[in-house]
Amino acid sequence: MRLMWKAVDKMRCLRKRSVFPFLGFLVTFLLFFNLYLDDGYVLEAEKRRLGETLIHPANSERYVHTFRDLSNFSGTINVTYRYLAGVPLPRRKYLTIGLSSVKRKKGNYLLETIKSIFDQSSYEELKEIVVVVHLADFDLVWCENLVQEITRKFAHHIIAGRLLVIQAPEEYYPSLDGLKRNYNDPEDRVRFRSKQNVDYAFLLNFCTNLSHFYMMLEDDVRCSRNFLTALKKVITSREGSYWVMLEFSKLGYIGKLYHSRDLPRLAHFLLMFYQEMPCDWLLIHFRGLLAQKDVIRFKPSLFQHMGYYSSYKGAENKLKDDDFEEDSIDIPDNPPATIYTNINVFENYDATKAYSSIAEEYFWGKPPCTGDFFVIIFNKATKISRIKIVTGSEDRQSDILHHGALEVGQKAVETKQGRQCTSYITLGEFKGGNFEVDNVDHKISFDIECVRIVITANQREWLIIRTISLWTTQAVSQLKK
Numbered sequence: 001m002r003l004m005w006k007a008v009d010k011m012r013c014l015r016k017r018s019v020f021p022f023l024g025f026l027v028t029f030l031l032f033f034n035l036y037l038d039d040g041y042v043l044e045a046e047k048r049r050l051g052e053t054l055i056h057p058a059n060s061e062r063y064v065h066t067f068r069d070l071s072n073f074s075g076t077i078n079v080t081y082r083y084l085a086g087v088p089l090p091r092r093k094y095l096t097i098g099l100s101s102v103k104r105k106k107g108n109y110l111l112e113t114i115k116s117i118f119d120q121s122s123y124e125e126l127k128e129i130v131v132v133v134h135l136a137d138f139d140l141v142w143c144e145n146l147v148q149e150i151t152r153k154f155a156h157h158i159i160a161g162r163l164l165v166i167q168a169p170e171e172y173y174p175s176l177d178g179l180k181r182n183y184n185d186p187e188d189r190v191r192f193r194s195k196q197n198v199d200y201a202f203l204l205n206f207c208t209n210l211s212h213f214y215m216m217l218e219d220d221v222r223c224s225r226n227f228l229t230a231l232k233k234v235i236t237s238r239e240g241s242y243w244v245m246l247e248f249s250k251l252g253y254i255g256k257l258y259h260s261r262d263l264p265r266l267a268h269f270l271l272m273f274y275q276e277m278p279c280d281w282l283l284i285h286f287r288g289l290l291a292q293k294d295v296i297r298f299k300p301s302l303f304q305h306m307g308y309y310s311s312y313k314g315a316e317n318k319l320k321d322d323d324f325e326e327d328s329i330d331i332p333d334n335p336p337a338t339i340y341t342n343i344n345v346f347e348n349y350d351a352t353k354a355y356s357s358i359a360e361e362y363f364w365g366k367p368p369c370t371g372d373f374f375v376i377i378f379n380k381a382t383k384i385s386r387i388k389i390v391t392g393s394e395d396r397q398s399d400i401l402h403h404g405a406l407e408v409g410q411k412a413v414e415t416k417q418g419r420q421c422t423s424y425i426t427l428g429e430f431k432g433g434n435f436e437v438d439n440v441d442h443k444i445s446f447d448i449e450c451v452r453i454v455i456t457a458n459q460r461e462w463l464i465i466r467t468i469s470l471w472t473t474q475a476v477s478q479l480k481k
Contacts, residue, residue: 081206082167084135084147088210089161094128095228096211096260100199101146101219102137109220109306110146111153116223118157125228126162132207133165133219136199143167168202179275190275197274197282200253204267207260214263215248216256220306227302230331231257234298234357237334244290245283247297251321253280255303262290298357300325332357332469335382338419341365341374343455343463354465362393363465367458368401374453374465377412377419381447384408384440386471389453391433392464399464400433403457408440409450421450429456441473 097117101110110133117131133150135143147165150158157163176191185193200216207214213235224230227248234246235257244262249255258266269286270279301323339351341363349364355376363374392400406428409421425444427437440448451470 079168079172079202079205081202082169084143084165084167085151086158086161086164088130088164092209093130093211094213095130095231096207096214097129097131098134098203098207098214098216099131099219100134100136100196100203102135102199103139103142111149112306113217113219113221114150114154114163116221117217118154118162120223120225121228122226125226126157126160129162129228130210131157131163132203132210133163134199134203134206135165135167136195136202138170166203166206168199168206172202173198174274182276193278194275197270197279200279201267201270201274204263204270208263208267209260211260214258214260216253216258217303218252218254218305221254222304222306224300224302224304224325225327230302233331233333237357242292243296244287244292245296247295248302249304249321250297250301250323251305251319253283254305254321255301256283265290295360296358297360298331299323300331332388333472334468334470335472336379338377338379339375340418341372343368343372343374346462354468362467363463364399365463365465367460368455368463369458370455372455375420376451376468376470377421378449381410381449383473384444384448384451384470385473386438386469387427387436387440387451388467388469389430389435390466391430393466396462396464399462401430401453401455401463401465402433402459402461403455404430404435405454405456406430406435406437407450407452407454408444408448409452410446410448412449421452424450424452 099110099113114131114133117129118126121129135146137143150163150165154163173195176195179187179190179194181187181190204214213231215231231248234248238246244258246257247255248257266286269289270282273282273285276282301321304321305319334355334357337355339355341351343365345351346364346366349362351363351374353361354363354374387406389406392398405426407424407426409424411422412419413422427440427443428435437443451468453465
């Protein structure tokens, strides 16, 4: 039967009663699970008994909804999820971490990934996250065995509502035969990536109402220590600015952060174009359609690919993110500030880009002269504990600051040229194009209002200021509030 996609203006919301056991205890709940979406798209989830879903094949008469119903945008979308372990808590968390996993021909890294998520989080951070694992393989015996392992290793996290394991039944999937062979991919490759798009779409739909933000990971990933605290720093720094997707890894579908309110649109998008291209390519188009033109990726990366074998045919995949750092709490705070310079700027590599934590951005100016400056003026006086400035780049290693000093200032006043500090103290000189100093708050008696780079000698080379990183003493306490 041919699949028919139809446009929708509004969707209705359904509710169903669910019953499900786990860990030997039979618990009956009346759970009303409403997922209100911005465009009226609503998802219905029905919970089934673990024993029934894993031991007995699905009854074709029982599951009357087909993929055609899912793609019928003039009606409701009705997915009956199987709950394999855990149950969602009524309180929305700060972050949902979504994983989709299938049986691999070689290796299985899912348990290590789940362990890394929990082990690298503090007790306070664990209160704010929920991990959702979508077992997207149709081999129910494999699913049952894996669920038993997950339940045995992570029982306390399941009981605490921090870990859920779900499955979207095979009956809801489209036909995976006779798909378009775009990019001249072999048929089995097209089938694999098309199914993967649907796997992710069902996972996204399920997670819509669980938290304020959603992080997509793959099932073979290692996490940085206290990655949630690092995420919160970045999200706080982006308040007031528009974004669709923030990236915390440069590899695949790893470390991609969304507002939960955008998940329904993304799920729709993946379902619409599931056979057109791989999911990471679709994400680029989705981001652009929602008016985020450029990649917003942060360094250091918070997640590292650790698998050696791909879920596609067990092929070798030893890709590593060289921007990954184990200790993610080291992400700078860079408090709100105004940045300007009198150095001639090249094209659109303006001063603010040196202060940005986005990986691809930096300042690039024409050869500076003695007395030229680059100044950061904070919105309010701040206690700074550490300063690190890196100039030059791998491609242009000579475009460093050859002769310069770093100063911190106070007593800011309004002038015709804008707000400026009237008193400065020199912290030190640049060495090899870089500057780094710790314990600034112990060396300086006042709260800092300005940080200024001063060029102390003419240079023939252009100047790239790659990163300006500042750490404040009050940042950790503010994040805990």
